[in-house]
Amino acid sequence: MYRLIRRVVLAGVIAALVMGPASSPLWAAPRVRTAQQEGTFDPVLAESVARGVAATAGLAAHGAPPAAASGLSTLPELRRPTPVPEEEPAPEAEATPAPEETPASGSSGLAEYSSGGITLHAPADWEVSEGGFGSLFDMSAPDSEFVATMQDAGGDFPGMILIYFFANMPEMLVGEYLEGAELTSIEIRQTAQHVPMAGIHFDATIEGVEGSGAFYAISPGETAYMFFAFAPAEEWDAVAPGVAQVAESITFDEELLTLATAESGGLVFGDNAGILETTIPEGWHVTGTNDETLPLLIADPEYTLALMLGTESDLGPEVGELVDELLSQPDGEPDPAVVDEVFAGLVEKMSEGGDFTVDETLNAHYAREGAITLRLGGEGDFSGLITPVVLYIDLRSDGGVMQLIFGDPQDVLAQEDELLNILTATVLLD
Known part of the structure; x- marks a missing residue:
């Protein structure tokens, strides 16, 4: 499953998103390979x-x-x-x-x-x-x-x-x-x-x-x-x-124990390679992965949600130009027509490989000064294992971060404040 997730992420379908400066974003997504019905377990x-x-x-x-x-x-x-x-x-x-x-x-x-x-x-x-x-x-x-x-x-x-x-x-x-x-x-x-x-x-x-x-x-x-x-x-x-x-x-053995749980006041946690760091809410769990694309794994206190926090992907030149347009607009609510076009482009890419069924009722966006967060959701097919997936992409002028979340959408929405705090608190270190 890890290999499939990483392949899909690298293809830019449900990927961590990192742009270069607004003038030179990195976008270009190959088509996603359709998952075959092969056993998920090793x-x-x-x-x-x-x-x-x-x-x-x-x-x-x-x-x-x-x-x-x-x-x-x-x-x-x-x-x-x-x-x-x-x-x-x-x-x-x-x-x-x-x-x-x-x-x-x-x-x-x-x-x-x-x-x-x-x-x-x-x-x-x-x-x-x-x-x-x-x-x-x-x-x-x-x-x-x-x-x-x-x-x-x-x-x-x-x-x-x-x-x-x-x-x-x-x-x-x-x-x-x-x-x-x-x-x-x-x-x-x-x-x-x-x-x-x-x-x-x-x-x-x-x-x-x-x-x-x-x-x-x-x-x-x-x-x-x-x-x-x-x-x-x-x-x-x-x-x-x-x-x-x-x-x-x-x-x-001690070297295998990499899981940390945030105590009172939260926990600032960075990945092993120094790619990013974020603040983990009290009671949540986190570990590094030694994977440059998906450097952190995070779960809520009772493991009703699990998410992969990542960076660096391409979504294609057309979506990239629209994102540039969004980020170049004056501070405040972005143009709804441009937002709709960005969602349409993302939905098309998430759906084209057949591995994801997008639920457009989950689409939402949250604007703040110099950045915009997009939310998409649906179901993913990981080698025959069907699971709900919600994706948050935080677009900024100097880069971007994404959360790929496994969990029931209602559970995701119930903890959205914590999820958005993790996302917006993420700092790109390189």
């Missing part, structure tokens, strides 16, 4: 799960703690992630072909494993190994057809945006990747490091085997990970507590 995950299926007589595994009730729990107040102190540094994962294992002590019955900057605890009698096909961990339980796998999902989901999709589109995710599966519940919580985790729990029949399982999504900021497990119905109750222990125990 193919490596599918291959890893397939390997587990083959190893257990066609059974893909996924485990999750039984949920008491359906629905989305309230996310506790999050703080900036802090590393959990370790009594002893873990040896480097490269020292052995399998993740490092520390035998359990006391009555916990758990063993510790580390791989790729991630440490977790699993029941001591489980077999946990370095995953194949790029996964970090593969797990199985004795005398059981339960299997589980964990891997980096960042190649398709940009960091903590994965939490938004799990929290707000669980039915679609379950239906897209597990045909005939029934969603039983979802949950959002934080780990001991104050990192958000979302879980989708489901019942499903896989390769003729009836069972239960869950997807877990966890993101320390710039990166995101998925933990997937499944077991036959008659075995689920036995493995579910162990799966819960694994999920709750996941910790990240």
Whole structure:
């Protein structure tokens, strides 16, 4: 998904917008490629799960703690992630072909494993190994057809945006990747490091085997990970507590913890490359991305919205000339006819590739001295994953900034003041 988003952004369809000086704007947008119906999740995950299926007589595994009730729990107040102190540094994962294992002590019955900057605890009698096909961990339980796998999902989901999709589109995710599966519940919580985790729990029949399982999504900021497990119905109750222990125990090395949460008074936050900085409202979450086009990811306190804050794109010479005309007008309300022409040009470009259906009732503009903000919205098709999208473009005489927001338009409008504050507070640093 990340690659598709970036491709679309670079094409200037739902892109961050940066102009040069009013006399020399940068506009020229190639046609957007139509998204193909290919899996959104990393193919490596599918291959890893397939390997587990083959190893257990066609059974893909996924485990999750039984949920008491359906629905989305309230996310506790999050703080900036802090590393959990370790009594002893873990040896480097490269020292052995399998993740490092520390035998359990006391009555916990758990063993510790580390791989790729991630440490977790699993029941001591489980077999946990370095995953194949790029996964970090593969797990199985004795005398059981339960299997589980964990891997980096960042190649398709940009960091903590994965939490938004799990929290707000669980039915679609379950239906897209597990045909005939029934969603039983979802949950959002934080780990001991104050990192958000979302879980989708489901019942499903896989390769003729009836069972239960869950997807877990966890993101320390710039990166995101998925933990997937499944077991036959008659075995689920036995493995579910162990799966819960694994999920709750996941910790990240300090260098992976890039997520920050604004405290009282807000947080001034800049991207890793020094491209831009903005002020994050109290309780909102932010991380850098190391991507020059989309340098910041931001989410509201409960992940009902996720947005990508970006710069630098081209929208074509015709729209560019109209924008120049808008910005060259005397201060005050811009010419409505010119505004309508700009919207018409943007809508045409957003629609031409077939990836977006524009809802023109969401069109709006907000003028201030030396700048104008445009709002557009509709639905985007990201490799078959249909989601509401709202776009804000802030046009200025010295450049421009955009927000690409994933979320229900009504939720966007309910928090528009905060979104506009983020947008207008953004400063271009280079």
